[in-house]
Amino acid sequence: IFSFFALPFVVPLLLSIPTAFICSEIMKMGGFGAQSGEVIANAGIIALVTALIYFLYFVATYLISKKNVVSEAQNFSPEA
Secondary structure, three states: OHHHHHHHHHHHHHHHHHHHHHHHHHHHHOOOHHHHHHHHHHHHHHHHHHHHHHHHHHHHHHHHHHHHHHHHHHHOOOOO
8 A cells, every 4th residue: 555655656756856956956057057946946846736735635535435434344243
């Protein structure tokens, strides 16, 4: 379950951090030093929005499963 839900979230977030710094350095070498900070800011904003979307997805999934699965499992009484 961890790899199914977490890997699509964690891997892009971890890769976006070094990518932002590499792009920032490339922009500095290309003479766009003033805009290089914007690359890091944009990467941070994108990471936060992605984290928020995944958090809302996990909350919605939990609430739906709690309503449908957990309540039915508690009401289930196996016959002996």
